[in-house]
Amino acid sequence: MPPTSSSCYWHGSQQLMQLLNQNKNKKKRLHEFSGVATEVGCKVKKFKEGDKVEVGCIVGACHSCDNCANDLENYCPKMIFSYNAPYYDGTITNGGYSDMMVANERYVVRFPENLPLDAGAPLLCAGITVHSPMKYFGLSNPVSCSIPPKKCRLHTGRKLVADTAMGGMKETQEMIDFAGKHNITADIELIPMDYVNTAMKRLAKADVRYRFVIDIGNTLASA
């Protein structure tokens, strides 16, 4: 992600990112980058150097439409993906294949201090896509159920399955805060960068049990 002329942008050391499938055009399909803020612009209010942070699928939007005004940047017609999309200045966003990323603070979420950066990284994908529709349908309180599992049934008046491709930034922050409060992380398989091609082959064969997360920071540090 190239820096823009504004000075209020965040620089983050990108240590980990989630590996998703690649399409036939070999386009970059990596999103959810967690790391530590290494530099903060003069107008940034939400973060300071050293904060754990994460960036998801979205790095820009118009900021003037009704959706943007209502914290639904994910529905903005000018929403900018963090990968394979023209940024404001026309350059193409590159996802997380880097040890550094620059992003507008609006699209950076505060990562819970108590969660590990690797296992928490996929939450901006798999977490928000569940949290957002659950909240929409009034299922925002955690439900715990004790064994035996057969006795634990969720009764609802209607059957409905819902998901979403992503959430707005406010809702995404709510989700990750919820995960931090309840110590929720994802099951992952942490891999070094030079394992990516093998991981892709395994993805193609469905030979993967958990989310792949690439440890970019440590891979580069040991190179």
Ligand SMILES: [Zn+2]
């Ligand atoms: Zn908009």
